[in-house]
Amino acid sequence: MPADQRITMGKGVLVMTYACNLKCSFCYAGAEVFGSPKTMRTAEAYKGIDFMESIGISTFTLLGGEPTIHRDLLDVVSYARAKNMGAWVVTNGVKISDPAFGQAMIDAGLKGGCISLHGHTAEEHDTATRIPGSYDKAMTAVRHAVERGWPLYPMLTVMDSNLPNVLRVVENLTALGCRTIYINYGVPNVVQQLDTGVASGPEALARLTEQLFRLQPELGVRFIFNREKNKIPLCSFDHDTLKDMFADEVIGTGCEAAEGNTVVIEPGGKVLGCSHWVDHPLINIYKDRENLELLTPEEFWELWHSGRPREFRDELRFYPYEQCVDCGWRKDGRCYGGCKIWQQADVLPKAYAFDDGEVVPYRRRLLPLDVKRG
Template identity: 30%
Template sequence: MFRISQYLRDLATAERTGSYPALPARRGAGLPGPVVIWNLIRRCNLTCKHCYALSADHEYAGELSTQEVFTVMDDLRAYRVPVLILSGGEPLLRPDLFDIADRAKVMGFYVGLSTNGTLIDAPMANRVARARFNYVGISLDGIGAVHDRFRRLEGAFDLSLAAVRHLHERGVKVGLRYTMTDLNAGELPALLQLMHDEGAEKFYFSHLNYAGRGNIHRGRDAHFIATRRAMDLLFDTAWRDAQAGSPREYVTGNNDADGVYLLQWVRERFPRWVEPLRQHLQAWGGNSSGVNVANIDNLGVVHPDTMWWHHSLGSVRERPFSTIWSDTSDPLMAGLKQKPRAVGGRCAQCQHVAICGGNTRVRAQQVTGDAWAEDPGCYLDDAEIGLDARAAGATERVAVTPFKSARSARIEDIPVVSS
């Protein structure tokens, strides 16, 4: 996750005081464990076009029991995992969700809930508020019918917006979550305005990643120009809020080139702060898959992050999470934890690899079959990363080819469901 607001607040402080904030002290021994995104249930009442879990509205056999979840939580706490993000599918469909959330709060975790919001009416909002979630993220991919098409449910937008309002009335911190493709890239300005109008505390911008239905629909990834325009709008919006002292937060995910693009944005506007910002960005280090971000799926299988469901690191039914996460005998895990990562292609030649960490490895793997190839989702051009496209031996970029299978054609034809 790239925390835009954090860096722009530092920039606002530098502009106001004439001094850039110091780098935070490096953490010593006994580092905390990763943020764990936990897909407690795969069932969902929606069948969204970009769902990495390929969820549908039916039961999935073999999911972890309540007691198994509690046992894993004990191990996570002992391993110093600081954050649990409870997700799905649609987590509100899991009958013991609030028992799990209550126990997580008592144990001292920061607890987030990731939901599509369509099930949150007033009574459900009361239950969510009583559970004391630190944060609830609600997915919105556009306004009105645009969102409904993505979610394949007529009226989904109205239900999700009502959820935002129900939760705010009860004092719950709410954020909007948006995944951009070329089908909804034009919705970003309206969604940012909606964030302000509704008083949402956070906006999470997700670049499309190639997993689940997101991989099937990767041919509809937003073109690089549209991505850059979106980042400009996000940076400009976050900068105005930073100057005004607003607590609103803007973050992005699934494309760590955003850090490099922010450096360019600052170079054009505030060149004297480029070097201290570069130091902060390098301390961040970019992609955290397999390092500071982990995933446990509904069956208890551990993955480097939520986009790696096709790669198992082991099951919590067979080994504790702490043992699985510390084990580097798996080549992918060893490579993700290596610093710097042994990336190839233009990523290996990029002068900013210390900032992005080689970006998102799952896109490289899904398109080329090689997890260490260049990330085809990097939207920076050769000049911006220090390459001369005319130099001898220069090669063409990896192209994002559409996913092809008989199944993908059938999924594309699923109609919008009328409520």
């Protein structure tokens, strides 16, 4: 496939392990975490990095499970640095509550990352994670990051359970000296039987986002709202506030699953189109799994633009509102009508779809998205 016809890739994701030292009831990866969580061998992690580099990805995030509990995490981060690949992490903070381990990650070449929070008190946070003491360890990790200048920032996942207390979380963090706080929007679990119903709706999250953005000068903090994508339909926001957020580069656009501009590499080499679409693999990076022989870039691009990956993206070409038809944000490829999982869970309607650029009433997908694909 000619290079000018290939999708331009963004940031990749490497899931070194689905094992975790917490038991978050709402975990988007629960289909893997709560079963028999798989873990990459170190050689597989290296191959995953090699593969991302070969298809033009220069930076990636380590997700899980909990990436910091992989025994060879530091070696993998060092390997990425040696290849000039930027490694980032999203962690629950338990391991880096030990400052020696946190410093070792930075020394190995970690570019930065986020420490997840789920409430403003130990009761609220630990109820979500189902592990007593996890809040204290997360806040200790945040304090170490501030005191030592690590590029690790707190990230609050906003859900129904903590929505009324977001400003209390912010107060706790600013008291520690935090000046940058990431805001993550909780969405339903794509595996419907694992969905615990904790996700707030997009309208409530849009109002919260606007409020936090306007309060930045008063609070002395900068909020980052899903800068590389956007789970909320852009029409949910006040237009002028949205333009200001774009100008300040604190909010993103697009949908990785619908655009196909990322790969999420799981243990065993399976590739997801988005980290939330656990249990829905599209391809495998290996043509010989036993010998860890990777697809060539040419083989990948042929697969990625056809077959199941193309079919998956086509299945996500639906929009929630009549006004989506003529929306300039949609036509510019900046809005995909909100996170597709919200639409899959019927939080947002599936009203209109696209066939070769033509707007048509939504019809049944080619395959049900809750069916596990091998």
